[in-house]
Amino acid sequence: MTTSSNIGFDIHTRLENPAGGAALGRTGVIHTPHGDIRTPAFVPVGTKATVKAVLPESIKEVGAQAVLANAYHLYLQPGSDIIDEAGGLAAFMNWNAPTYTDSGGFQVLSLGSGFKKVLSEEFSGQGSADTQMASQKKERLAHVDEDGVTFRSHLSGDLHRFTPELSMQIQHQLGADIIFAFDELTTLLNSRQYQEEALERTRRWAERCLREHRKQTQEREGKPYQQLFGVIQGAQYEDLRRKAARDLGSMEIDGQRFDGFGIGGALEKENLGTIVGWVSEELPQDRARHLLGISRPDDFFVAVEAGADTFDCVDPSRTARNAAIYSPDGRFNIVRSQFRRDFNPLVEGCGCYTCTHYSRAYLHHAFKAKEMIAATLATIHNEYFTVQLVDSIRAAIDNGDYYEFKDDTLGRFHSGNWGKK
Numbered sequence: 129m130t131t132s133s134n135i136g137f138d139i140h141t142r143l144e145n146p147a148g149g150a151a152l153g154r155t156g157v158i159h160t161p162h163g164d165i166r167t168p169a170f171v172p173v174g175t176k177a178t179v180k181a182v183l184p185e186s187i188k189e190v191g192a193q194a195v196l197a198n199a200y201h202l203y204l205q206p207g208s209d210i211i212d213e214a215g216g217l218a219a220f221m222n223w224n225a226p227t228y229t230d231s232g233g234f235q236v237l238s239l240g241s242g243f244k245k246v247l248s249e250e251f252s253g254q255g256s257a258d259t260q261m262a263s264q265k266k267e268r269l270a271h272v273d274e275d276g277v278t279f280r281s282h283l284s285g286d287l288h289r290f291t292p293e294l295s296m297q298i299q300h301q302l303g304a305d306i307i308f309a310f311d312e313l314t315t316l317l318n319s320r321q322y323q324e325e326a327l328e329r330t331r332r333w334a335e336r337c338l339r340e341h342r343k344q345t346q347e348r349e350g351k352p353y354q355q356l357f358g359v360i361q362g363a364q365y366e367d368l369r370r371k372a373a374r375d376l377g378s379m380e381i382d383g384q385r386f387d388g389f390g391i392g393g394a395l396e397k398e399n400l401g402t403i404v405g406w407v408s409e410e411l412p413q414d415r416a417r418h419l420l421g422i423s424r425p426d427d428f429f430v431a432v433e434a435g436a437d438t439f440d441c442v443d444p445s446r447t448a449r450n451a452a453i454y455s456p457d458g459r460f461n462i463v464r465s466q467f468r469r470d471f472n473p474l475v476e477g478c479g480c481y482t483c484t485h486y487s488r489a490y491l492h493h494a495f496k497a498k499e500m501i502a503a504t505l506a507t508i509h510n511e512y513f514t515v516q517l518v519d520s521i522r523a524a525i526d527n528g529d530y531y532e533f534k535d536d537t538l539g540r541f542h543s544g545n546w547g548k549k
Contacts, residue, residue, distance in 0.1 A: 134159050135353050137388065137416040141526045143433065152408045152435035155525050158388070158416050160226040160305035161352035162218055165193045167416065167437040168525075170423065170518040171228060172444070172511050176201045177211070177221040179511070180445050181503040184223045190480060190512035191519060194305075195223055196440045199298050200232030204281055204288075208301035216303025216351075228440070229304040230420070231295045231359070233277075233311050234392075272312060274329065292336040296356075300344040304354060306418075308390050309337035311359040316394045323363050331375050334358050338381040355387035357418060360407050363394050369403055373410035388416035391436065401430040408435025423514055425541050429534050432521055444514045448506035451495045454513040456540050462506070467492040480512035481505075 136159050143153030158165040165171075172179050172187055174195040179187050187195060197217055202208060214220040217227045271278035276291030295310035311330040314323055341356045358376035362368030376386055389411055395403050400422075408417060416437045422428070423441030431439065444454065451463045455475045462474070473483035474491065482491075482505040494502035517537070524533035 134161050135355055135387065137414060137437075139413070143525050143530060144528075146531060152405060153433045153525065153530075154435070154437070155522050156416070156437060158226075158306075158355075158438070160194075160355065162224065162226045162305050163193070165226055165438065166522060168428075168432050168518050168522050169193050169438050170428075170515050171196050171418075171438055171440040172515070173197075173440050173442045174221065174223075175442070176205070177217060179507065181449065181500065182445070182507050182511070184221055186481065186504075186508055187223075187511060188225065190508060191515045192225075192511065194226035194228060194438075195221075196228035196230065197221075197302070197304070198232065199229045199295060199302060199307075200234075200290075202229070202302060203232065203298050204283055208298045212301035212303065218303070218305075226306070227304040228306045228418075229299050229302050229308070230390075231299065231308040231310040232290060233295075233308075233359070234313050234420075272326075272329075274332075276310075277312075292333040293340045296337055296340040296344055300341075300348060300351075300354065303351065305352070306355045306357060306388070307341075309334050309356060309358045309386070311361055311392065313392075314361060314363055314394060316363060316396070318363070320365070323365060323368060327361055327368050327372055330359070330361050331372070334376055334379060334386075335381055338379065338384045338386070342382055342384040356384075357388040357390045357416075358386040359390040359392050359420075360411075361393040364396065364399055364403065366406055369406045370410050373407045377411045377415075386415070388418065390418045390420050392420040397427070400427055401434045404431050404434035404436050425517060426538060428518055428521060429538065432525075439518065444510035445507045448510040449503045451491075451502070451506065452510075453491075453506060454510045456537070457543055458541055462488060462491045463495050464492075474509050475513075478509070478512070479516075480509050482509040482512075 137156055139154050139156045141155045143151045145151040156167045158167060171194045172192050175198045177197050179195065202211060211217055211220045217229065218224060276289055278287065278289045280287055290310065292310040299307040310333055312326045314326045337356065345353065360369065360372045360376060362372045376389060379385060391404055391407050404419060411417060417435060418438045419431050419436040421441050422431060422439045423443040428439065451461050452459055453462050453474050467488040470488040472488055474488055475483055486505055491502060491505055520533065524530040
């Protein structure tokens with residue numbers, strides 16, 4: 129297996145289970161060529177090599193240890209070859225710290241097929257009959273076959289094709305410290321039979337990704353080693369999730385195995401902890417687990433207890449651009465009239481740049497006036513809140529007071545005092 133002295137995952141503290149039995153939660157460290165990531169950790173999303181509206185220096189100041197960019201978007205614009213020529217993603221975006229890139233599978237099968245909204249509805253488990261019809265049409269438009277996926281660019285309409293090999297080639301050019309295997313996305317509306325077919329196809333694609341990853345690593349000798357994470361699918365079926373975890377956890381091709389694992393795919397919020405727990409029980413304990421697309425406070429606690437190590441999500445920045453502000457007392461909208469003459473910080477005692485320099489009244493004005501600084505300041509605050517929350521979870525596990533911290537944090541968050549303190 130390809131190895132390096134500055135890669136891998138170490139476990140530090142295991143979360144005690146008050147009910148007895150094996151505990152899945154833990155703290156640890158992921159080692160990468162661009163630095164260590166202490167886990168659990170939240171990884172802000174910089175889809176196109178930028179966290180929207182915010183300087184990389186500001187994201188560093190909020191405490192973020194890594195950022196995640198998207199292979200699909202960077203492949204289309206500016207092109208992975210350009211980023212490779214620039215010295216890789218970290219150098220290109222002036223981020224001297226660890227980076228992730230996802231495989232592009234989600235975007236290929238959602239943006240590429242033109243059904244982004246429908247896909248979101250499907251993930252919520254609330255698709256209507258019209259949604260189901262659209263889903264069936266989406267599957268045809270995406271053109272999934274054994275070799276890969278054919279899709280149209282959401283930017284130009286040009287026809288493109290992704291295969292496991294091409295995804296690996298693109299991500300090697302992007303040069304992120306942690307990359308993901310190309311997988312087939314399914315939704316809650318797909319039949320059990322299709323879930324089984326897609327899962328088996330994802331398993332075969334995983335083998336191809338490992339083989340191509342090893343090839344690219346050897347051909348690009350001298351470049352820092354990139355850790356490859358396999359993606360666990362299986363929707364909400366326990367047997368499929370466990371099978372996927374066992375298959376990818378034990379998979380080894382020409383001496384190359386997965387360095388960690390991503391947990392993705394369609395699931396309902398109420399089943400999050402159960403599904404992550406199934407997967408964590410089956411996966412090797414000495415490799416990191418990344419939960420894709422999670423950022424709500426309740427979900428962090430549930431997922432950490434079930435064994436997830438790192439998280440990414442666009443929600444903190446996306447909601448910020450829509451004037452939604454995270455606070456320990458819940459989420460509130462800064463454009464509400466009550467904030468017009470409120471000269472307090474967004475959150476009293478918050479250490480972020482926004483709260484230490486600006487008032488609620490100023491952000492209220494900036495959003496009402498449609499000034500770009502509004503998105504910048506709100507994003508800084510929301511990313512800070514999210515990063516610091518997960519950092520506090522990590523500290524609570526290490527300090528042995530996790531469950532008290534959880535009760536206090538969620539009790540306050542759901543208190544109903546949105547934006548009043």
